């Protein structure tokens with residue numbers, strides 16, 4: 144199987160004010176521009192208020208921009224929501240959907256994630272659809288079943304290898320410093336790859352990211368695991384040196 148080009152995505156979550164965000168994004172954009180050919184695509188997903196500013200700051204670099212969520216509609220009376228059209232307008236090419244923090248904090252179901260992905264695809268955005276089990280679900284042997292259900296419910300009919308990325312993020316590994324072992328990651332990514340067959344044409348080309356306490360000291364061993372096509376990074380994406388070290392661990 145030909146390996147897919149890696150995607151190293153930084154999810155800043157609810158972190159960063161104007162000055163920090165601009166510094167971080169400009170630093171990464173500068174490193175990417177100066178690096179010549181690299182083995183990865185790099186993406187940053189800042190909080191909504193920073194999108195336009197960061198988008199302008201990185202516009203002449205290969206660093207891509209993404210949102211952390213979007214509404215399932217393109218406009219209208221939906222106070223507090225952000226439409227995929229608006230993300231596109233700010234220069235986004237990607238949007239993270241169904242992150243476990245949104246599923247937990249905002250009660251987002253698979254059906255909601257699916258509707259958001261449909262709206263994102265309509266605007267030409269690449270949807271990064273997040274799935275992953277809790278610790279209790281893993282401990283009781285339900286990890287594969289849970290992830291299969293999330294994939295079945297969250298991936299919309301129009302998904303293609305070009306407009307959809309899957310991020311496997313075991314909930315127990317997010318922000319905890321507890322990373323899944325390369326063997327666990329290998330087994331779950333193989334399971335996800337198998338589940339994508341028949342759901343998405345050219346399913347081998349769908350990028351499957353691993354997320355959950357990815358750091359400079361474990362990136363190299365995780366990024367060589369079969370069917371791992373990149374990383375969705377939280378905490379370590381807030382420091383340019385750490386995020387760059389994770390990206391350059393890709394071979």
Ligand SMILES: O=C[C@H](O)COP(=O)(O)O
Nearest residue numbers: 154317318355356377378
């Ligand atoms: O979206 C990113 C993930 O939730 C991982 O976060 P983390 O790298 O801080 O564990």
